[in-house]
Amino acid sequence: MDAPATVLQQHLIDPEICIRCNTCEATCPIGAITHDSRNYVVDADKCNACMACVPPCPTGAIDNWRVVPRARTYTLAEQLGWDELPAPLSEEALAALGGDAQAAAAEAQAVVERAAQASAASATVEPQAAALTGAVLGATLPPWSAAHPYTNLYGPRAARKSVRATCVGNLRVTEVGSDYDTHHIVLDFGEMPFPVLEGQSIGIIPPGTDAQGRPHHPRQYSVASPRNGERPGRNNVSLTVKRVLADPQGNPVRGVASNHLCDLRVGDTVEVIGPFGSSFLMPNHPKSHLVMICTGTGSAPMRAMTEWRRRLRASGKFEGGRLLLFFGARTPQELPYFGPLQKLPRDFIDIHFAFSRVPGQPRRYVQDAMREAAAELAPLLQDPDAYFYVCGLRAMEEGVLLALRDIATGAGLDWETLAASMREHGRLHLETY
Numbered sequence: 001m002d003a004p005a006t007v008l009q010q011h012l013i014d015p016e017i018c019i020r021c022n023t024c025e026a027t028c029p030i031g032a033i034t035h036d037s038r039n040y041v042v043d044a045d046k047c048n049a050c051m052a053c054v055p056p057c058p059t060g061a062i063d064n065w066r067v068v069p070r071a072r073t074y075t076l077a078e079q080l081g082w083d084e085l086p087a088p089l090s091e092e093a094l095a096a097l098g099g100d101a102q103a104a105a106a107e108a109q110a111v112v113e114r115a116a117q118a119s120a121a122s123a124t125v126e127p128q129a130a131a132l133t134g135a136v137l138g139a140t141l142p143p144w145s146a147a148h149p150y151t152n153l154y155g156p157r158a159a160r161k162s163v164r165a166t167c168v169g170n171l172r173v174t175e176v177g178s179d180y181d182t183h184h185i186v187l188d189f190g191e192m193p194f195p196v197l198e199g200q201s202i203g204i205i206p207p208g209t210d211a212q213g214r215p216h217h218p219r220q221y222s223v224a225s226p227r228n229g230e231r232p233g234r235n236n237v238s239l240t241v242k243r244v245l246a247d248p249q250g251n252p253v254r255g256v257a258s259n260h261l262c263d264l265r266v267g268d269t270v271e272v273i274g275p276f277g278s279s280f281l282m283p284n285h286p287k288s289h290l291v292m293i294c295t296g297t298g299s300a301p302m303r304a305m306t307e308w309r310r311r312l313r314a315s316g317k318f319e320g321g322r323l324l325l326f327f328g329a330r331t332p333q334e335l336p337y338f339g340p341l342q343k344l345p346r347d348f349i350d351i352h353f354a355f356s357r358v359p360g361q362p363r364r365y366v367q368d369a370m371r372e373a374a375a376e377l378a379p380l381l382q383d384p385d386a387y388f389y390v391c392g393l394r395a396m397e398e399g400v401l402l403a404l405r406d407i408a409t410g411a412g413l414d415w416e417t418l419a420a421s422m423r424e425h426g427r428l429h430l431e432t433y
Contacts, residue, residue: 007094009065010073011042011049015082016156018061019203019220019276022433024053026394029136034076038210038217041079055140058201058276059152067094083214137401138430139423143283143387146426147227150195155203155273162205162271163192167264168236175333181243182297182336183262184224187270188236194272196223196237198304199281199389199429202274206257218273219257222300222391222431226308240300240336280389280429282308289321289386291377293366293400295328298392299336301431302327305389306349313348321385323349324376328366328396330357350376366396367403377404378411381418387427394432404428 013024013033018040025033025040032046033053040061054063066088068074074086142149154163169186196202203218210216221239224230230238243262244255264270282290282305290309292302302325312318329335332355341351352369355361370377380386381404390400405415422428 008070010068011047012064013040014061014064014085015039016084017059019218021220023056024062027053039080044073137419139426141426142279142281143426145283145285146281149197149278162273164269165189165272167268170264173336183241185239186230196275197227199301200275200277204257205271206260224300224303240297242297280431286319287321291324291388293326293390295392325351326366326369328354367399370403374407377407389429391431397432
């Protein structure tokens, strides 16, 4: 154990194509990934190259490696300051720093083998490993009948680095008077192809520069429109965007991209990359059921799926299964699309609202609504044609998974075996941030 110990295949994240979706940090089982306001980075002292974070990454930014001497790994401070990845070290440069070229080749081969193992393992989770975390339970494979998604058509590594879309609609979808507002924004791509499916996302690049004078990185937004567009037959998409006025700690902050989008006027243009996402997709086979669980702007992909099923139903050419929606917000006034949702036919979709800040009423969350509907959900957990989607703030994830576990256990099901099967067959999808 001499030469191989001199070098390391250091795991790095490409800042040029990363869309800051937080998937890698949420997926890493050992807390080796962190971030600041600019970059996501990997701590070489913690990373064990388990590859758990690689399959879920929507852009491939996470799958980057550099051979470096073990004594000279790139520090977190160095990575946080990068605008692009450093060039690979030549054999001469590696040797000058105390590394060994033969050992480097062995390390590179080891990474390739680990990547192959991770790809195979992403489809299956051993039941005993099925802890209550999205990193373990969330599917990385789409439903078997999902349509083929196009990804990374526009971005730093694509033929075109970005495309400009024109705002053709901007409507506030929460009541005036709350401490923040949410907008439904429609973007038209004109003659530039931009195919998207329900459950995919796009990246918006805000104009201008940050405090260091560097261009802003893209921000990710889930598409809220079905595959044939917000306005059917046109090359457009819609987004559900909440204006950010405070950070997660409650400190005042003005979100760069969210405010840029919420302030758009008809005719303004925005810079877009993507689309992204290949697993959080809806099934297309007849009689398949959708169980959608969301909070706030996590409703965007649920709206897209619901609208596509509504259009299929209106065409009379598709026999869909059940649609159940569990939708949480602080108050009805802060719940996007609250009015339109109440107009959907009850025989089309079963909606369960949960409000946590209504004066004079107890706090109620989506997991509470799920437990109340246990009799409906238990059979669907066992149904191979039923698919579960969770989208919203990270804080909701554990409560939702606990509710699913309790519902399964209450129905006499073995949760760990069931959860592993649902992941393996693309039936449980989690997208929290």
